[in-house]
Amino acid sequence: xxxxxxxxxxxxxxxxxxxxxxxxxxxxxxxxxxxxxxxxxxxxxxxxxxxxxxxxxxxxxxxxxxxxxxxxxxxxxxxxxxxxxxxxxxxxxxxxxxxxxxxxxxxxxxxxxxxxxxxxxxxxxxxxxxxxxxxx
Amino acid sequence: xxxxxxxxxxxxxxxxxxxxxxxxxxxxxxxxxxxxxxxxxxxxxxxxxxxxxxxxxxxxxxxxxxxxxxxxxxxxxxxxxxxxxxxxxxxxxxxxxxxxxxxxxxxxxxxxxxxxxxxxxxxxxxxxxxxxxxxxxxxxxxxxxxxxxxxxxxxxxxxxxxxxxxxxxxxxxxxxxxxxxxxxxxxxxxxxxxxxxxxxxxxxxxxxxxxxxxxxxxxxxxxxxxxxxxxxxxxxxxxxxxxxxxxxxxxxxxxxxxxxxxxxxxxxxxxxxxxxxxxxxxxxxxxxxxxxxxxxxxxxxxxxxxxxxxxxxxxxxxxxxxxxxxxxxxxxxxxxxxxxxxxxxxxxxxxxxxxxxxxxxxxxxxxxxxxxxxxxxxxxxxxxxxxxxxxxxxxxxxxxxxxxxxxxxxxxxxxxxxxxxxxxxxxxxxxxxxxxxxxxxxxxxxxxxxxxxxxxxxxxxxxxxxxxxxxxxxxxxxxxxxxxxxxxxxxxxxxxxxxxxxxxxxxxxxxxxxxxxxxxxxxxxxxxxxxxxxxxxxxxxxxxxxxxxxxxxxxxxxxxxxxxxxxxxxxxxxxxxxxxxxxxxxxxxxxxxxxxxxxxxxxxxxxxxxxxxxxxxxxxxxxxxxxxxxxxxxxxxxxxxxxxxxxxxxxxxxxxxxxxxxxxxxxxx
Numbered sequence: 001x002x003x004x005x006x007x008x009x010x011x012x013x014x015x016x017x018x019x020x021x022x023x024x025x026x027x028x029x030x031x032x033x034x035x036x037x038x039x040x041x042x043x044x045x046x047x048x049x050x051x052x053x054x055x056x057x058x059x060x061x062x063x064x065x066x067x068x069x070x071x072x073x074x075x076x077x078x079x080x081x082x083x084x085x086x087x088x089x090x091x092x093x094x095x096x097x098x099x100x101x102x103x104x105x106x107x108x109x110x111x112x113x114x115x116x117x118x119x120x121x122x123x124x125x126x127x128x129x130x131x132x133x134x135x136x
Numbered sequence: 137x138x139x140x141x142x143x144x145x146x147x148x149x150x151x152x153x154x155x156x157x158x159x160x161x162x163x164x165x166x167x168x169x170x171x172x173x174x175x176x177x178x179x180x181x182x183x184x185x186x187x188x189x190x191x192x193x194x195x196x197x198x199x200x201x202x203x204x205x206x207x208x209x210x211x212x213x214x215x216x217x218x219x220x221x222x223x224x225x226x227x228x229x230x231x232x233x234x235x236x237x238x239x240x241x242x243x244x245x246x247x248x249x250x251x252x253x254x255x256x257x258x259x260x261x262x263x264x265x266x267x268x269x270x271x272x273x274x275x276x277x278x279x280x281x282x283x284x285x286x287x288x289x290x291x292x293x294x295x296x297x298x299x300x301x302x303x304x305x306x307x308x309x310x311x312x313x314x315x316x317x318x319x320x321x322x323x324x325x326x327x328x329x330x331x332x333x334x335x336x337x338x339x340x341x342x343x344x345x346x347x348x349x350x351x352x353x354x355x356x357x358x359x360x361x362x363x364x365x366x367x368x369x370x371x372x373x374x375x376x377x378x379x380x381x382x383x384x385x386x387x388x389x390x391x392x393x394x395x396x397x398x399x400x401x402x403x404x405x406x407x408x409x410x411x412x413x414x415x416x417x418x419x420x421x422x423x424x425x426x427x428x429x430x431x432x433x434x435x436x437x438x439x440x441x442x443x444x445x446x447x448x449x450x451x452x453x454x455x456x457x458x459x460x461x462x463x464x465x466x467x468x469x470x471x472x473x474x475x476x477x478x479x480x481x482x483x484x485x486x487x488x489x490x491x492x493x494x495x496x497x498x499x500x501x502x503x504x505x506x507x508x509x510x511x512x513x514x515x516x517x518x519x520x521x522x523x524x525x526x527x528x529x530x531x532x533x534x535x536x537x538x539x540x541x542x543x544x545x546x547x548x549x550x551x552x553x554x555x556x557x558x559x560x561x562x563x564x565x566x567x568x569x570x571x572x573x574x575x576x577x578x579x580x581x582x583x584x585x586x587x588x589x590x591x592x593x594x595x596x597x598x599x600x601x602x603x604x605x606x607x608x609x610x611x612x613x614x615x616x617x618x619x620x621x622x623x624x625x626x627x628x629x630x631x632x633x634x635x636x637x638x639x640x641x642x643x644x645x646x647x648x649x650x651x652x653x654x655x656x657x658x659x660x661x662x663x664x665x666x667x668x669x670x671x672x673x674x675x676x677x678x679x680x681x682x683x684x685x686x687x688x689x690x691x692x693x694x695x696x697x698x699x700x701x702x703x704x705x706x707x708x709x710x711x712x713x714x715x716x717x718x719x720x721x722x723x724x725x726x727x728x729x730x731x732x733x734x735x736x737x738x739x740x741x742x743x744x745x746x747x748x749x750x751x752x753x754x755x756x757x758x759x760x761x762x763x764x765x766x767x768x769x770x771x772x773x774x775x776x777x778x779x780x781x782x783x784x785x786x787x788x789x790x791x792x793x794x795x796x797x798x799x800x801x802x803x804x805x
Contacts, residue, residue: 008482012486015486015490016489016490016493019490019493019494020497027497027498027501027515027519029585029586029589030498030515030516030518030519030522030581030585030589031501031505031513031514031515031516032513032514032515032516033511033512033513033514034512034513034514035512048584049584050580050581050584052514064744066747067661067744067745067747067754067756069659070741070756070758090364090365090724090739090741090758091364091365091722091724091741092364092365092366092724093296093363093364093365093366093723093724093725093726094294094295094296094718094720094721094722094723094724095365095721095722095723095724096720096721096722097721098721099721104580105580106580116580118365119365120365120721
């Protein structure tokens, strides 16, 4: 290696290290935890800090409560605890209330989860369920 | 064990045998025939699977899972790669095609070496396909089923996948992924032998790979844009991000390889990045298949994740070993001259690598956190946007500088660059409205973040304007300079290709930033009798033509709203927004009026009762006005066309070289 390249490699490494340090130290600001329903219900910090909660929608609990804007409510369960969820926004392009879903938002003092995002699972995720059905 | 499985296992054995033959050098001709055999066997396998789909043979579990009698013919074709079993097969098949092409050079040692490594990789993917065989019958999966039982119908293909774009998206991406294998082989061999002719083989395939990756990512984005709730064309979902990272490193590789051949520089970095690209491709597959990531895309967890992880480690070990080996055994003979162009390109490669690293870091951190702290987390999309932003600005600046640069104008150029830099820095702090902020203040991310991050997030998007103009001026200079050269039409394709690709970057960036930041939405509600009435959303008129409800043959309800889009009294377009039931739950098919400066996006999610008068039925429509989406698609089109120009020129040059070689040989005789 010639001296010029040595210098360049050093500069390159220095830049990468700096970026690494900054990225690592600042990443904490950009994280949203994934939690179970019971964890969210038992920790008061999720009343201000948004969190992802994955679960199943309790059968028959899904309904639309308002048209304009569109508001839906349902109970989300992790098998251990249930949580009442109010979601304002559009339903995902393909949405099946009998499937699992992921909500993103905060929990209110009354225990109602206010969701700003509702994610359905990707088409390929259905593979699993089809397997279960086929096994029946 | 079915016919398809037997062919798969046969093709696996043939790859192993051909590798042995090539390495011992005993019977190269026969090895060549074996490689053709692998290609034919895999082709038969793909055709066989396609045939099972077309004939709706639901005795095969894979067909049962992804097809049904009702499925339109074209989607019976695309269902072949709807699940992971089919995609592994597709991947192996594409690699075997590239080996089929490479085999013509097998008499030359270099080609034999490249073919060996590519065939090893192919053997791995055939092995994965054997593990996750798409030819398993339902009787193998459920032994209790009587052998006479044939399912009356399949499970059907998810309605979201029944889309022409989704039909072509996976094969395009997989062609891109598969071709990286040859770049990987070329880079490894260069490091082992210090023979840059290996690098030439790797490089010549990298451009094709880059083209397909670009198109694949773009088609995925185009499709995702139409699908409600997927966050538009780009949402930094792990699966999306994982395909962007190899694209970025491959771009770095192409810039590096330019240095490699013209300036004898970056001779260690370029092949390393070629190898890293391949590792990242395997990593991308690992992400989609391992089930370790919290993604809306995530596929169910399978055993192949373990093998992919093993292969990943193998790739990394190869990388470290090869770089070490090269460093130990070969003296670097690099051009030591101080050269501005060289420095600029070096910076470009570094910035591209940093961008790749940011995405990689945001993608990988959740996995680390899960392993170390046993905590499941998601990285907010703002992480990627915010951290990439400054580097994108620098990249645009470097682009403009590099294109405008020549030895005579350097002083003037530096002065102009300084002005643009100051302008950019000033504009970072000028925010005319909350839309102009990097992150809108009402986003939940903004609310939860601390002071410093919030200050970063409130910087202004106006700062994108000077670098964009600067880059355009730079390219303009370069075109003017090249116009003189263009009198010689021989070089024109290559030069135009280069300019078109770099202009397209600006289109894509501008389109992506403006469309995501300046989107507006509003709800208009029609009463069911209000047919023929136009309601205004800002300057856009929405006219309700009619509303339609009907039930299909399978008993699923479908509600359709026919709307017209008006602007200033003239009709722009008309179409239908649909809300329907399916075996997979409700499906929303949006209507999009695609305009040059803005898209009108109409969302309909079913009629509702008027709360104050329950006998009245209302049709609520959500209207999104999204500016500058067209420049984004135009940019992608330009990007692909530019690369096609370059590839055509490459092929022409190659043919010319071959012809000269043949003539030389003939003249010797």
